[in-house]
Amino acid sequence: xxxxxxxxxxxxxxxxxxxxxxxxxxxxxAPRVPPAMQWLYGSGESGASSLQAYAxxxxxxxxxxxxxxxxxxxLAEGATLDDPRMIPCGERPLAVVLDADxxxxxxxxxxxxxxxxxxxxxxxxxxxxxxTGANAVLAMPGAAAALRSIRNHGVTVxxxxxxxxxxxxxTRAALEGAGLGxxxxxxxxxxxxxxxxxxxxxxxxxxxxxxxxxxAMAGDQLGDFSDLFNARxxxxxDRRRHATTPPFSALWGQGWFMLSNPVYGPSxxxxxxxxxxxxxxxxxxxxxxx
Amino acid sequence: xxxxxxxxxxxxxxxxxxxxxxxxxxxxxAPRVPPAMQWLYGSGESGASSLQAYAxxxxxxxxxxxxxxxxxxxLAEGATLDDPRMIPCGERPLAVVLDADxxxxxxxxxxxxxxxxxxxxxxxxxxxxxxTGANAVLAMPGAAAALRSIRNHGVTVxxxxxxxxxxxxxTRAALEGAGLGxxxxxxxxxxxxxxxxxxxxxxxxxxxxxxxxxxAMAGDQLGDFSDLFNARxxxxxDRRRHATTPPFSALWGQGWFMLSNPVYGPSxxxxxxxxxxxxxxxxxxxxxxx
Numbered sequence: 001x002x003x004x005x006x007x008x009x010x011x012x013x014x015x016x017x018x019x020x021x022x023x024x025x026x027x028x029x030a031p032r033v034p035p036a037m038q039w040l041y042g043s044g045e046s047g048a049s050s051l052q053a054y055a056x057x058x059x060x061x062x063x064x065x066x067x068x069x070x071x072x073x074x075l076a077e078g079a080t081l082d083d084p085r086m087i088p089c090g091e092r093p094l095a096v097v098l099d100a101d102x103x104x105x106x107x108x109x110x111x112x113x114x115x116x117x118x119x120x121x122x123x124x125x126x127x128x129x130x131x132t133g134a135n136a137v138l139a140m141p142g143a144a145a146a147l148r149s150i151r152n153h154g155v156t157v158x159x160x161x162x163x164x165x166x167x168x169x170x171t172r173a174a175l176e177g178a179g180l181g182x183x184x185x186x187x188x189x190x191x192x193x194x195x196x197x198x199x200x201x202x203x204x205x206x207x208x209x210x211x212x213x214x215x216a217m218a219g220d221q222l223g224d225f226s227d228l229f230n231a232r233x234x235x236x237x238d239r240r241r242h243a244t245t246p247p248f249s250a251l252w253g254q255g256w257f258m259l260s261n262p263v264y265g266p267s268x269x270x271x272x273x274x275x276x277x278x279x280x281x282x283x284x285x286x287x288x289x290x
Numbered sequence: 291x292x293x294x295x296x297x298x299x300x301x302x303x304x305x306x307x308x309x310x311x312x313x314x315x316x317x318x319x320a321p322r323v324p325p326a327m328q329w330l331y332g333s334g335e336s337g338a339s340s341l342q343a344y345a346x347x348x349x350x351x352x353x354x355x356x357x358x359x360x361x362x363x364x365l366a367e368g369a370t371l372d373d374p375r376m377i378p379c380g381e382r383p384l385a386v387v388l389d390a391d392x393x394x395x396x397x398x399x400x401x402x403x404x405x406x407x408x409x410x411x412x413x414x415x416x417x418x419x420x421x422t423g424a425n426a427v428l429a430m431p432g433a434a435a436a437l438r439s440i441r442n443h444g445v446t447v448x449x450x451x452x453x454x455x456x457x458x459x460x461t462r463a464a465l466e467g468a469g470l471g472x473x474x475x476x477x478x479x480x481x482x483x484x485x486x487x488x489x490x491x492x493x494x495x496x497x498x499x500x501x502x503x504x505x506a507m508a509g510d511q512l513g514d515f516s517d518l519f520n521a522r523x524x525x526x527x528d529r530r531r532h533a534t535t536p537p538f539s540a541l542w543g544q545g546w547f548m549l550s551n552p553v554y555g556p557s558x559x560x561x562x563x564x565x566x567x568x569x570x571x572x573x574x575x576x577x578x579x580x
Contacts, residue, residue, distance in 0.1 A: 031562075032561075033560055033561065033562055033564075033565045033566075034325075035324075035326050035552060035553075035558045036325050036326045036329070036552045037565060038557075038558050038559055038560045038565055039326070039551075039552035039557050039558055040552070041565050041566065042526050042527075042530060042559065042560035042564055042565035043526075043529075043530060043557035043558070043559070043560075044512050044519065044529045044530040044531075044532065044533025044534060044557070045510065045511060045512060045533070045548060045550070045551070045555075045557035046550065046552075046557070047530050047533050047534035048512070048533050048534065048542045048546070048548040049339070049343075049542075049548045049549075049550045051534060051539055051542040051543070052343065052346065052542040052543035052547065052548055053339075053342065053543075055542060055543040055544065056342065056346050056543055108566055108567065108570040108571070109570055109571055109572025110572060111566075112562070112566040112570070112571045112572060113571075113572050113573055113574055115562070115566075116562065117574075117577070119577075124576075125574050125576070125577070128574060128575060128576060129572065129574075132572070132575060133572045135570075136569075136570045136571060136572040137570065138567070138570060141534045141539075142539075220335065221335060222334050222335060222338070229334065236332050236333075237332075239333075239334045240332060240333060240334040240337050241334075242334065243334025243335070243337050243338050244334060244337035244338065244341060244431045249341055249431075249432075252338045252339075252341040252342040252345060253341070253342035253343075253345040253346055254345065256338070257342065258335060258338040258339045258342055259339075260335070260336065260339045260550035260552075261329075261335070262325060262326045262329035262330070262336075262550075262552040263325075265335075267328075267329050267333035267334070267335035267336070268325045268328050268329055268333070269328055269332065269333070270323055270328045270332035270333075271322075271323065272321075272323055272402070272405070272406065274323075274332055275323045275327060275328055275331050275332035276323075276331065276398055276401075276402040276405075277398065277428070279426075280398040280399055280402070280425075280426045280427065280428060281398070281399055281402045281403075281426060282399025282400060282402060282403050282419065282422070282423045282426040283403055284403050284407070284415050284418060284419075285418060285422060286414075286415070286418060287407070287409075287415070
């Protein structure tokens with residue numbers, strides 16, 4: 001952001017440069033780490049939050065595996081946000097499904113480049129990151145130990161990621177290099193292009209559910225749990241309301257596990273009217289706004 | 291931030307305005323909600339994260355109250371980050387201790403004003419907010435129901451906040467108005483000025499522990515658990531390391547409960563060197579930085 005400030009000021013100055021005595025170009029402001037990245041990658045607070053989420057995930061999975069459930073926690077075809085129904089488990093073996101990016105791994109290398117360059121997200125650059133960045137990630141705090149213990153309890157760990165199927169080998173290397181594997185494409189690693197189209201994860205969840213009884217899911221975006229939350233007709237406030245009121249409110253920490261990611265994704269949206277309820281606003285009595 | 295961009299551009303332009311044909315002043319860019327606020331106050335993801343934390347908090351407190359513990363989860367005097375020891379419980383009644391701001395309540399009104407004005411934190415403005423903003427807050431998702439249930443299990447709920455003791459009546463009104471009370475100053479509400487000096491919370495935790503066996507704490511900053519994490523000598527990476535490795539790593543979700551707040555506080559710190567490990571960096575092979 002600071003880089004953009006400097007650029008904007010430079011552009012503004014350029015408009016009048018010929019009409020003034022040339023001055024030495026100002027040194028560009030040094031880039032700073034955006035606050036959300038400071039929190040997510042640098043703070044003990046976010047590390048604690050991740051450890052806490054994985055502790056709850058692990059405890060839930062162990063308890064659930066002992067009393068084999070009839071129903072999975074994957075929404076069935078035809079379910080809606082107002083009428084959710086879960087896929088039955090049958091006799092299928094138990095599994096957990098989790099997202100990869102900012103759920104299992106921290107994409108430190110990519111975010112470093114984005115913060116330093118001041119660029120915003122770009123699909124092509126992200127694609128290059130998938131292909132060449134496998135060594136510049138770390139596991140999210142608590143993830144590696146929890147997944148290891150879940151496997152030791154006889155439950156299969158499956159990643160459902162929107163990374164591209166074409167880059168499966170490098171994504172496998174990233175996950176396994178971070179101590180989170182095994183992650184075998186088509187078996188324990190489902191990627192964009194495997195089933196259905198685009199970033200929709202429901203078709204992959206359906207394919208996984210045809211082979212497994214999914215007893216828990218983890219992610220950093222609501223789309224890691226159901227594509228219904230990504231409906232274009234859903235306003236920002238309605239999306240929050242659906243996630244935080246019955247029936248879905250009861251699932252958090254009880255089958256669905258959320259990792260906190262304020263850096264990117266569909267969670268980072270909203271105008272003033274979307275984010276701040278009209279009856280919960282305040283103006284400093286000693287200073288007008290703008 | 292956008293406001294600052296516009297101001298900077300305007301300042302840059304002002305330097306050459308007399309030498310050019312006067313042009314209509316550009317409309318100031320509309321302020322936007324900062325990403326971390328979009329996440330914390332607007333997203334279903336953060337609502338889910340809060341519900342999940344409070345579900346774990348409640349379940350832990352209920353279980354812990356049934357098997358009365360010998361030790362509290364408050365660090366004893368003389369404890370260090372390398373040698374933590376907890377205050378014994380004796381026969382004192384059970385309590386939980388939690389922070390107020392962005393742990394129990396969402397300060398929507400204050401953050402709305404800050405985002406709209408583009409101003410950064412200011413102690414005097416915050417003080418005015420404490421005195422006049424009690425109606426412009428909401429409970430954090432899950433907090434009101436969890437605190438109600440904790441009290442129904444015979445455990446006292448105590449707030450330990452860095453709001454000022456002089457504003458106790460308004461802070462009580464904020465907490466109780468959000469459905470989180472009772473919050474009675476000196477009994478179930480401890481504030482800055484009550485014990486010790488400044489923002490240190492350890493003296494208040496000691497005073498609470500003289501009357502209660504504290505079985506769980508909740509907060510959005512490490513200082514809500516121990517002032518040791520706020521030592522000035524502690525670097526950003528060391529602070530994260532202490533919070534996420536033994537012995538403290540085992541406390542998250544097991545006595546200490548973290549709410550995710552990427553908007554403000556000591557968790558929002560760090561240079562590139564602090565936040566991004568030197569061996570986890572990446573440069574886009576198709577584009578140099580800056």
